Amino acid sequence: MTREKDAGAPPEARDPIRLHKALTRIWGAGPGRARLSSTNHSVLGMRFMITAGVFFLIGGILAMIIRAQLSTPQSAFLGAETYSQIFTLHGTVMMFLFAIPMLEGLAGYMLPKLMGARDLAFPRLTAFGYWCYLFGGSIIVLSLLFGVAPDSGWFMYVPLSSKPHSPGVNSDVWLLGITFVEISALTFATTLVVSILKIRAPGMTLGRMPIFAWYMLVTSLMIILGFPPLILGSILLEAERAFGLPFFDPTRGGSALLWQHLFWIFGHPEVYIIFIPAAGVLSTIVPVFARHPLVGYRAIVAALVAFGFLSFGIWAHHMYTTGIPHMALAFFSLASSLVVVPTAIQIFAWLATFAHGRPRWDVPMLYLFGFLWIFVMGGLTGVMVAMVPFDLQAHDTHFVVAHMHYVLVGGFVFPLLAGLYYWLPLATGRASRFTLARPGFWLIFIGFNLTFFMMHLTGLLGMPRRVFTYPGHEGWMWLNVLSSIGGMVLTMGFAVILADLALHARFGRRARRDPWEGGTLDWAIPRPPTFYAFASLPRIETRADRIDPRELGRELAAGEGYLGDTRNGWQETLGIHVTTGEADQVIIFPRQSYEPLVTAATVGLTVLAMLFKLYPVAVAGFFVVSAMFVFRAQSAGLREDHGPLPIGRGEAVPPHTEAESSPPLLALVVALVADGTILASLIYAGFYNWLVAANWPPPELARGGLIPVTLAVAALVAASGCARGALAALGRGGNPVPWIGAGIFAGLAVTGIVGAILAGLPDPRSHAHPATVFMLVGYIGLHAYVGLLFLVSNALRYRASYLSARRRLDLRLTRVWQDYTAVSGIVILLVVLALPALAPLAEGRP
Amino acid sequence: MKEQAPARLLWMVAGFAVWSSAFIVLYSLQGLGCAYGWPDPAYRLVLFAVLGLHLGAIALLFRRSRERLASGFLRPVVELALWAALVATLLTFAPALLLTACR
Numbered sequence: 050m051t052r053e054k055d056a057g058a059p060p061e062a063r064d065p066i067r068l069h070k071a072l073t074r075i076w077g078a079g080p081g082r083a084r085l086s087s088t089n090h091s092v093l094g095m096r097f098m099i100t101a102g103v104f105f106l107i108g109g110i111l112a113m114i115i116r117a118q119l120s121t122p123q124s125a126f127l128g129a130e131t132y133s134q135i136f137t138l139h140g141t142v143m144m145f146l147f148a149i150p151m152l153e154g155l156a157g158y159m160l161p162k163l164m165g166a167r168d169l170a171f172p173r174l175t176a177f178g179y180w181c182y183l184f185g186g187s188i189i190v191l192s193l194l195f196g197v198a199p200d201s202g203w204f205m206y207v208p209l210s211s212k213p214h215s216p217g218v219n220s221d222v223w224l225l226g227i228t229f230v231e232i233s234a235l236t237f238a239t240t241l242v243v244s245i246l247k248i249r250a251p252g253m254t255l256g257r258m259p260i261f262a263w264y265m266l267v268t269s270l271m272i273i274l275g276f277p278p279l280i281l282g283s284i285l286l287e288a289e290r291a292f293g294l295p296f297f298d299p300t301r302g303g304s305a306l307l308w309q310h311l312f313w314i315f316g317h318p319e320v321y322i323i324f325i326p327a328a329g330v331l332s333t334i335v336p337v338f339a340r341h342p343l344v345g346y347r348a349i350v351a352a353l354v355a356f357g358f359l360s361f362g363i364w365a366h367h368m369y370t371t372g373i374p375h376m377a378l379a380f381f382s383l384a385s386s387l388v389v390v391p392t393a394i395q396i397f398a399w400l401a402t403f404a405h406g407r408p409r410w411d412v413p414m415l416y417l418f419g420f421l422w423i424f425v426m427g428g429l430t431g432v433m434v435a436m437v438p439f440d441l442q443a444h445d446t447h448f449v450v451a452h453m454h455y456v457l458v459g460g461f462v463f464p465l466l467a468g469l470y471y472w473l474p475l476a477t478g479r480a481s482r483f484t485l486a487r488p489g490f491w492l493i494f495i496g497f498n499l500t501f502f503m504m505h506l507t508g509l510l511g512m513p514r515r516v517f518t519y520p521g522h523e524g525w526m527w528l529n530v531l532s533s534i535g536g537m538v539l540t541m542g543f544a545v546i547l548a549d550l551a552l553h554a555r556f557g558r559r560a561r562r563d564p565w566e567g568g569t570l571d572w573a574i575p576r577p578p579t580f581y582a583f584a585s586l587p588r589i590e591t592r593a594d595r596i597d598p599r600e601l602g603r604e605l606a607a608g609e610g611y612l613g614d615t616r617n618g619w620q621e622t623l624g625i626h627v628t629t630g631e632a633d634q635v636i637i638f639p640r641q642s643y644e645p646l647v648t649a650a651t652v653g654l655t656v657l658a659m660l661f662k663l664y665p666v667a668v669a670g671f672f673v674v675s676a677m678f679v680f681r682a683q684s685a686g687l688r689e690d691h692g693p694l695p696i697g698r699g700e701a702v703p704p705h706t707e708a709e710s711s712p713p714l715l716a717l718v719v720a721l722v723a724d725g726t727i728l729a730s731l732i733y734a735g736f737y738n739w740l741v742a743a744n745w746p747p748p749e750l751a752r753g754g755l756i757p758v759t760l761a762v763a764a765l766v767a768a769s770g771c772a773r774g775a776l777a778a779l780g781r782g783g784n785p786v787p788w789i790g791a792g793i794f795a796g797l798a799v800t801g802i803v804g805a806i807l808a809g810l811p812d813p814r815s816h817a818h819p820a821t822v823f824m825l826v827g828y829i830g831l832h833a834y835v836g837l838l839f840l841v842s843n844a845l846r847y848r849a850s851y852l853s854a855r856r857r858l859d860l861r862l863t864r865v866w867q868d869y870t871a872v873s874g875i876v877i878l879l880v881v882l883a884l885p886a887l888a889p890l891a892e893g894r895p
Numbered sequence: 896m897k898e899q900a901p902a903r904l905l906w907m908v909a910g911f912a913v914w915s916s917a918f919i920v921l922y923s924l925q926g927l928g929c930a931y932g933w934p935d936p937a938y939r940l941v942l943f944a945v946l947g948l949h950l951g952a953i954a955l956l957f958r959r960s961r962e963r964l965a966s967g968f969l970r971p972v973v974e975l976a977l978w979a980a981l982v983a984t985l986l987t988f989a990p991a992l993l994l995t996a997c998r
Contacts, residue, residue: 246901255904256968347968350907351975358911359983362918374998377925379991380918387983627901628969710901740930890931 068584068608071615076167076580078641086641088172089580093179094158095476100183101151107190108142111135113540116500120533122521132517133200134219138193140203141223144319145230146186148461149272152326153178153237155468156265158476160241162571162578163259163333165250165587167622170243170712171236172638173645173681178233178240180649185229188656192222199223202515204316205286207297207308212290221660224287229656231276235723238272241265243716246627250570251611252589254630259569259593260343260350264329267353268322271360273719275318277726282311285734285824291662294813294820296734302817304742306371307734313364314730321360321388323457325353327464328395331417333594334471335399337567338414341406342595345398352391359388369440378437385435392428396421411565412486416467419494420459427455430505445515448508454501466490466546473550474564478577479557485549492542499535503528563598572598573605585610586623588698589630611697623696624705624712634708635694639685648677675834679842686858688850707855717862721869728828728873732880735821739884745891747816753806753826753881761802761829761878765871768795768836772867775843776860779852785860789844792867796837799874803830806881818888825877832870839863906964906973909956910980917949917984921992929997939992946988953981 078087087093114135118127127135157175161168169175192198200219201210210220245266249258285296286308295301297308336343343349362384365373369381408414430452434440443449473481507528512519519525563572570593574582585608587601604610611632612621620638625631655670686706693701705711739745771792775785806826813823843859846852852859921942928938957977964970 254968347972348975351972351979354907354911354972354976355979355983358908358915358980361915362987374925374929375995376991376997377922379994380922380987383987383991384918384983387986391979628903740926 065584065607068613068615069579069606072581072584073579075615075618075620078580083641085646086643088176088639088641088645090157090161090169090172090175091578091580091582093172093175094154094156096179097150097154097157097182100179100186101147101154104142104146104186104190105151108139108147109540109543111139111142113536115139116533116536118517119519119529121530122519122526124518127517129517130200133515134193134196134198136515137199137202137223138190141189141199141227142186143457144203144323145227146182146189148323148457149234149319150182150186151465152268152323152461153234153241155330155465156241156261156268156326157237159472159571160244160262160265161248162475162574162582163261163569163593164245164248165253165570165583165589165593166244166248167582167586168248168620168638169240170248170636171240171716173642174236175240176642176645177649178236180646181236181652182230182233184649184653185226185233185656188229188653188660189222189226192219192226197222204312205308206312207286207305210286211297218660221287221290224283224290225656225660228280228283228287229652231280232652234272234276235280235720238269238276239716239719239723241269242273242719243712245269247624247710247712247715248622248636249625249630250587250589250593251623251625251632252630253593253625255628256347257589257592257630260332260346261326261329263350263353264325264332267357268325268329271318271322271325271357273723274361274726275315275322277315277723278311278730279315281727281730281734282308282315285311285731287659288820288824291659292814294823295817296738296820298817299743301815302738302742302744302747303820304738304817306368306741307737309368309371310364310737311730311734313367314361317364317367318360320456321356324460325356327420327461327468330464330468330471331399331420332395333569334413334417334467335402336406336594337471337565338411338417339402339406339408340566341402342592343398344401344405345394346592348394349398352394356388356391359384359391363388366435366440369437370444382435382437386432389428389432396425412481412483412490413467413471415487415490416463416470419490420463420467422494423455423459423463423497425459427452427457427459431456443508445513446508447504447512447514450514451501451504451508454497454504458497458501466493471565472571473553474560475571475574475576475578477554477557478560478575479553480560480564482549482553482557484552485545489542489545489549492538492545494542496535496537496539496542500532500539501535503532503535507532562602567594567598568596569594570596570598570601573602575606581620583610584608585613585697587611611700613697616694623702624708624710626710632696632700632702633710634702634705635696636705636712637687644677644681648674648681651677675838679838679845682842683845683849686846686851687856690853690855692855703855706858711858713858714861714865717865721865724869725873728877731821731824731828732877735818735825735880735884738817738821739887739891742817744816745818746888747811747818749811749815749819750885750888751810751813751819751822751881752885753822753878754809755882757802757806757809758878758882761799761806762875764795764798764802765829765833765874768792768799768833769864769867769871771795772860772864776857776864779847779857779860780854782854785852786844786847789840789847792840792863793837796833796840799833799870800830800837803827803833818884822881822884825881829870829874829877832866832873836863836867836870839866903964903969906960906969907976909960909973910953910977911983913949913952913956914980914984914987916952917946917988920945920949921988925996935996938996942992946984946992949984950981953977953984957981 078084078089078092118124197218199222208214245262288294289296295303297303297305365381366385507525512525560576584606587610622636623632624634624636626633651674655667658666691704693703695701771788775788778788779785803826811819813820960973
């Protein structure tokens with residue numbers, strides 16, 4: 050172990066400049082092309098936000114084309130097919146390529162700074178997520194240039210998006226591209242959950258966390274639970290389109306409504322996933338401009354929990370007109386009404402904060418005012434469409450378009466702009482000039498209301514969504530003209546904001562520390578932020594929005610906090626106990642690398658191969674990506690035991706490789722929650738079709754067979770037992786390789802038995818029942834295969850000295866994976882045995 | 896240290912986990928009952944019984960949370976979340992169970 054010059058020196062002898070240079074050497078992203086290898090949260094967060102901003106501009110241009118088309122009746126500007134591609138792409142870009150990545154970028158950029166950490170939990174995974182997002186988004190957007198953009202609406206309803214009605218690759222572009230992009234959302238959400246729970250400044254207990262961290266924790270968990278149903282739905286629909294597995298085809302035991310359920314189980318929480326972080330920005334800003342700590346911190350946290358759950362019980366309020374019985378509709382209608390309450394708690398908390406404080410007016414407040422006005426209007430129309438009788442009238446009209454934009458633009462774009470102007474001095478190191486921020490606001494505010502208020506009226510007059518033209522005698526024309534003029538004004542507003550940002554970057558004066566007197570840790574770091582964020586890490590003794598960043602910033606820059614030295618050229622930050630907030634490990638990050646870029650590019654090529662129906666290439670790509678993940682794992686971690694390492698303030702904690710609660714372990718649990726949600730969605734799909742779909746029972750039942758199922762259970766349990774045996778052997782200081790070898794044998798047995806069960810099934814293209822069983826059994830096979838990758842990696846890393854009696858993290862991860870595979874596999878096999886018994890009951894349905 | 900175990904965070908979501916369970920079970924039973932034409936009075940009574948069980952589970956969580964959670968940040972947040980879950984369970988399902996089940 051080597052320590053650099055300042056290590057061990059008394060605080061007064063430390064040189065801040067030397068510390069800064071040493072940290073920059075370790076954390077810096079490198080110049081020019083080397084930037085592509087960066088895994089730093091500031092670089093990646095900014096990259097996410099800029100890329101999302103570019104997609105926002107593309108989505109905005111598409112919106113202007115839509116408004117140009119609808120401004121006059123019987124317009125010859127666009128044909129129906131082009132219009133369908135443009136409105137589908139507008140919604141898709143704004144929801145998937147702008148809103149979610151923008152909030153991820155903001156959270157990734159801000160959270161370590163707000164929580165007193167040097168980086169997010171998994172820098173390479175974050176970089177991999179970014180490249181997946183960029184490549185997936187590019188595939189989707191570039192498809193428009195080739196005239197094959199998705200054209201079935203951003204929610205891809207079947208049967209319109211099914212093969213018989215959309216025979217081109219348009220729908221495939223959406224299904225594959227969005228699934229690719231969602232890898233990014235899931236990896237990022239996992240990273241955020243672990244970062245928030247494990248990587249905070251020592252002393253920052255849960256009750257002292259900055260409120261934005263609570264918002265992002267809830268949002269990330271919602272992504273973990275909300276995105277898997279759509280990923281599963283996309284996989285099933287692509288399997289139907291590419292291979293004929295009829296999950297959504299009513300003529301073969303599938304159901305078109307199943308898609309709507311899977312989509313909206315994702316789609317409604319998605320709205321809150323977009324709103325909640327934006328509300329988190331406001332909860333951070335409001336106390337600063339009210340000059341009073343946030344009122345109702347605990348009530349807000351409880352409201353967020355309620356919000357997170359209630360938002361999942363609302364999905365069918367997008368499906369009121371599909372014939373769902375009154376009782377079930379009422380569940381969804383009442384939950385839709387209840388979700389207003391946690392929203393109101395937040396708004397009242399902000400008002401109370403203003404009431405108790407001494408509010409001051411500045412540009413971020415202007416955008417806050419815009420948010421309140423527009424979002425409350427959107428909320429009120431939300432209550433209207435939550436009522437079944439009203440929704441039956443307004444469904445699929447422009448009223449819903451207006452409501453959605455009031456909620457999303459009011460609830461996301463305005464808070465985002467408030468946050469932009471609030472954090473601009475931090476990000477750029479320059480003080481805001483605000484020359485154009487005010488006219489920009491008024492153009493956006495007036496333009497927005499002119500555009501979308503009119504749509505309430507056209508909607509109430511009966512104008513349906515997604516029509517590319519209208520005859521002109523319905524009384525819609527002047528409202529549409531005004532709407533289109535409003536759209537132009539709105540666009541000018543955003544252009545003014547862009548110009549303001551350019552002026553700010555060019556002419557802004559140097560910003561002083563904490564220009565808003567914010568009281569949070571983000572203002573205690575250098576401006577613009579250095580790659581390492583904090584030269585040393587603070588100890589938090591009070592709520593994290595009540596500190597003095599100016600004084601603390603000077604102390605931290607002088608290396609007077611934790612980790613005020615450099616060591617071995619390691620990128621270090623501290624991990625803490627989730628609830629006590631005490632430091633329990635030094636987290637040592639892997640260095641920047643091109644591997645995330647190369648792996649994401651290979652995944653991208655695999656996706657393109659699937660898009661072009663080059664399935665052998667796609668299969669090869671799958672195996673290459675698997676090998677890359679195993680290869681990547683070979684350079685992570687430490688090759689020797691270190692024991693407790695000094696971290697400053699007289700404390701010492703072990704490196705994360707030797708800690709009991711290492712971040713990767715929590716990340717795997719979180720990832721398995723997402724994985725389990727995919728499985729639950731698949732089982733739901735199977736039972737839904739059994740219960741609701743036509744043409745049941747199937748012509749031939751898919752029986753797994755008692756003997757193969759029993760053998761599969763035995764092999765799964767054996768694989769899990771081997772993982773435990775390997776862990777125990779290593780813990781005793783013994784050799785785990787024999788257990789690993791036995792585990793590989795058991796894993797191969799599982800894949801072999803799964804293959805035999807699949808081969809014995811009826812043709813999965815014949816009916817939804819064998820198709821579902823095919824997917825369920827395939828799920829076991831896939832997990833057994835990934836388990837084999839874990840075991841191969843374990844063996845290689847043991848040989849390379851990355852594992853020891855103290856450094857058992859790899860084998861603990863393998864044990865968790867193998868346990869999950871065994872438990873989920875047994876559940877699946879029970880379902881496979883039960884379905885043939887249940888299937889004939891479908892005959893008894895009235 | 897047990898007092899501070901990370902798993903105690905799960906108390907924050909316990910109440911709404913019960914709400915979610917009520918949602919899944921009631922929605923599934925409603926679908927099954929309608930698909931197979933279960934007779935109405937008994938069917939509705941079963942639904943109310945399921946709701947009652949879930950409300951009871953939340954009441955139990957109240958009692959247990961007071962026994963197991965020390966004062967501090969977590970306890971008041973858990974209590975607020977439990978109250979919210981109790982009210983949400985009652986309001987989401989009780990009125991709905993009085994409506995027509997299968998039309």
